[in-house]
Amino acid sequence: MTSQILTVDDVCLRVTSGGTPSRRISDYFEGAIPWLKTQELRDSWVYETEEHITQTAVENSSAKLLPANTVMMAMYGATVGKLAILGAEMTCNQAACAMIVDPNKADYRYLYYALLNDRSRIIDRANGAAQQNLSARTIKALEYRFPSVEEQRAIAATLGALDDKIESNRRAVEVSRELMRAHYEAVEKSLVRASEVLKPILGGTPKRSLPEYWRGGVKWASAKDIASASGGFVVETAETVSEEGVRNSAAKILPKGTIVMTARGTVGALARLAEPMAFNQSCYGLQAIDRNEASLFLALEAAVARIKDAGHGTVFNTVNMATFDQIEIEVPTSRRLDNLFQEMSAIVLQRLKENARLAVLRDTLLPELLSGRIRVQVEEAAA
Known part of the structure; x- marks a missing residue:
């Protein structure tokens, strides 16, 4: 069979979206049916959700039961274009587009990969729209090559x-x-000021007007790289700089394992360097003093979580050198x-x-x- 150019609508039994049951009726959110939000679309299979709703909630809202293997795409906001495949029957909110594939016409995983491969164009379409959103109609009209x-x-x-x-x-x-x-x-801990066990070092940015300072052999982490790091380590960075750029700027190359905290944007995000790297002035490198970084990372991670949970936003409104004199962390004794x-x-x-x-x-x-x-x-x- 030769390949055909078909639309998403051509290969799906149904293309739809979900809904949000009334939050005023708390009982609606005390059920067992998974209810998927677009923040939970992470370009992978999804088997469980943060929230669950009841059958009554489904019947009294626009939420719909979607079968396993449904392909999902975020249509609105910061997550627009993000994808997932349902690993079980679920419902979703109105910001997600659900594509139920006809198995006689397409493989659901193939459609998922076609959409993943086309993400930049899909996001451009969303950015070009008046509301900077995608619609189900737009998604239905997307065309791809479908072999047998x-x-x-x-x-x-x-x-x-x-x-x-x-x-x-x-x-x-x-x-x-x-x-x-x-x-x-589980272990006994002692409360100390962060600056007693960690030495803060501010990053920097080489001059962008000098191209020889950029696209070199040194990975250069931005606050966005730190905030989006998975698993507690920055492995890849969006940009690299040259050693000459580092020498002629406030940027510094810190060793593998160094803890980095964001001071702007998503303030308080933490990650460790997967290899020697430089970073910008929106971040502080935190070098361990007389303890290893792995233990201190756990202590700092717990402290940041406590501060955020307690709502002490002023601690992280502006992070500077003095901030590390204020933050107290619990270090294993x-x-x-x-x-x-x-x-x-x-x-x-x-x-x-x-x-x-x-x-x-x-x-x-x-x-x-x-x-x-x-x-x-x-x-x-x-x-």
């Missing part, structure tokens, strides 16, 4: 194998981090877990780096497979 369903499945299986490994690593990272937090919470935290952090970093390599491979293969420039043998994929 068998070939679609073979392509999806190839890409899915990479995503499955990425997801496996992601879960292992989360389990390892939760285990470290549990160990940290004994050092016996320091090596364990360091070893577990090393395993976490190993998994995150593997995921970065797998993501590059997947993103390289994605346009080639979807365009037909690289073909997958259907028989091989089925074997």
Whole structure:
């Protein structure tokens, strides 16, 4: 069978959106039916949601029960274009578009990858709209190349194998981090000022007017890179700088493992450097004094969470050197877990780096497979 150019609407049994039950009726949100919000669309399978609703809530709102394998896309706001595949029957809010694929016409995973590959164009469409949103009508009209369903499945299986490994690593990272937090919470701790155990160092930005300072061999983390880091480490950065740029600016290269905190934008976000990196002046590098960074990261992470939960927003309105004299952190009294935290952090970093390599491979293969420039043998994929 030759490939066809078909719209999303052509290959779906239904393209719809959800709804939000009335928040005034608290009973509606005390059920067992998963209710998905667009913040939970993370370009992966989704099996569970933060909130759940009742059958009565479904019947008295625009929320709809959606089957497993439904492809989801965020239509509004900061998450526009984000995707997910439902791993179980769920409902969703009105900001999500739900695509229920006709299995006789398309493989749901193939459609997911087609949308993922087209994300930049989809986001451009949203930005060009009057409301900076997508509509179900716009999504229905998106056109893609669809080979035979068998070939679609073979392509999806190839890409899915990479995503499955990425997801496996992601879960292992989360389990390892939760285990470290549990160990940290269980031990006796002493309250100290952050500046007693961490040395704050402000970052900097090389002159953008000098191109030789940019696109060099040094990764340069912005506050956005820190805030979006997964697994507690910054592995990749949006920009790089040259060593000359570092030498001729306030930027500094700090060693692998250094803790970095954002001082602007999403204030108080934390991550550790996966390798020696520089960073901008919207961040502070925090070098450990006489303790390892893994233990102090857990202590600082817990302190930041407590401050935010308590609503002390003034602490993080403006972060400067004096802020670290004000923040108190609980440091484990004994050092016996320091090596364990360091070893577990090393395993976490190993998994995150593997995921970065797998993501590059997947993103390289994605346009080639979807365009037909690289073909997958259907028989091989089925074997």
